Amino acid sequence: MTNNAVFNAAVCLIGIFILLVHIVNVLLKKNRRKDENTLLNFLIFTAIHFAIYFTYTMIKIPYKNPSNEFTMGFYTVFYICNNVEVFLLFLYFMVYVEMSKKAKKSMQIVNISLFFVFIVLDIVNIFTRMFFTSIEGVYTRAPTMVISQGYQFVMFAMILVVAVINKKLTIREKVAFSLYCLLPLGAIVAQNLLPGYAIAYLFIIVAIEVLFFFVNVEKNILLAQEREKAKDAQIKMMLSQIQPHFIYNSLSSISTLITLDPEKAQKALDDFTEYLRSNLSSLTARERVPFEDELRHTKTYVALEQIRFGERVKVIYDIKVSDFEVPPLTIQPLVENAVKHGILKKVEGGTVILSTYETEDRYVVEIKDDGVGFDMESVDFKSNEHVGLNNIRYRLAKMGSGEFETQSKPMEGTTVRVSFKK
Numbered sequence: 001m002t003n004n005a006v007f008n009a010a011v012c013l014i015g016i017f018i019l020l021v022h023i024v025n026v027l028l029k030k031n032r033r034k035d036e037n038t039l040l041n042f043l044i045f046t047a048i049h050f051a052i053y054f055t056y057t058m059i060k061i062p063y064k065n066p067s068n069e070f071t072m073g074f075y076t077v078f079y080i081c082n083n084v085e086v087f088l089l090f091l092y093f094m095v096y097v098e099m100s101k102k103a104k105k106s107m108q109i110v111n112i113s114l115f116f117v118f119i120v121l122d123i124v125n126i127f128t129r130m131f132f133t134s135i136e137g138v139y140t141r142a143p144t145m146v147i148s149q150g151y152q153f154v155m156f157a158m159i160l161v162v163a164v165i166n167k168k169l170t171i172r173e174k175v176a177f178s179l180y181c182l183l184p185l186g187a188i189v190a191q192n193l194l195p196g197y198a199i200a201y202l203f204i205i206v207a208i209e210v211l212f213f214f215v216n217v218e219k220n221i222l223l224a225q226e227r228e229k230a231k232d233a234q235i236k237m238m239l240s241q242i243q244p245h246f247i248y249n250s251l252s253s254i255s256t257l258i259t260l261d262p263e264k265a266q267k268a269l270d271d272f273t274e275y276l277r278s279n280l281s282s283l284t285a286r287e288r289v290p291f292e293d294e295l296r297h298t299k300t301y302v303a304l305e306q307i308r309f310g311e312r313v314k315v316i317y318d319i320k321v322s323d324f325e326v327p328p329l330t331i332q333p334l335v336e337n338a339v340k341h342g343i344l345k346k347v348e349g350g351t352v353i354l355s356t357y358e359t360e361d362r363y364v365v366e367i368k369d370d371g372v373g374f375d376m377e378s379v380d381f382k383s384n385e386h387v388g389l390n391n392i393r394y395r396l397a398k399m400g401s402g403e404f405e406t407q408s409k410p411m412e413g414t415t416v417r418v419s420f421k422k
Contacts, residue, residue: 026216089159090159094111163178179211250307275301291322301336335367361421366416374408
């Protein structure tokens, strides 16, 4: 058994073992992400690719000069496997990276088109010998062999460019995808210096390890941190919505009404019950709710505040569109903010205008008050004093694809706009 045969067989076995470990790791995960499913396809095929080369290496050992047909057949399969591997890697990259649908569609068209063109060329090579041939069972490259790598070079270049310029990828992710594209170039140089040795397969193992640990494992860690952050936000949201003083004041107002106006007290008690029910159900909700439900919850809150403060709290509803969804507890807390920190800071009170409208691609909810306002430059919205607003921002980012905008001037009032993609 020659040195290069031992080296090639060892590289293949090590690669198969490492790939199987990663495959089992992904398979055993209960809730796989979409990108992990495409990664699994890539890992499984790469393991098959290594197994094919290992089989070829072992078959060659007892035969010093395999037939031309055998050599041509194996290397045709080998070339096709290389292209399929890059095809699956690109599919994984497209699912993993965040970019516009239009850009993804264009890149997928290039990927699929080039893939099929080069698969056909690999098969045509059997008859034309344009890329390689077999002389007495020995693989021999043609001068135009480099053309056969065209698909791989183009796709690696696309991945490299997108990885480098994409602002949503971390440095580790950029490095991992870039290395997977650049290592094959190093493998080509090394392969020419050491012909007969499966240097390319060794580089593939290194690239996969970098890809797996820098990208997949890193993403799992980040998602675990996100889940912890979500739990923390949920707890903060619950604490911010459970307000003993509001409950006490509402019950106190209802108690006073019982003797003065029993019918009004009954209506207030119904509102208070509905307010608590909506708050509790919203705290555990994981999906968006119809805007009309959130509007109903907001009106219930306003009705309770008007029992206490009377004409000091005036709310105008200018609803031009309502057929859309919002994350729960998004609009009511903003109206509550406008009432408590805006108009009620003035002795005479004021007015809150809740309006909705739509643009070409978004639904917009606007909460405008004529309260005391504040200096935008002097407020740190990330501080713990603004837990309610931070929770709203978090839910908008995670559940609503929403954007949040605040404008305010001292003694003139505050305007908050929340918009949602259609």
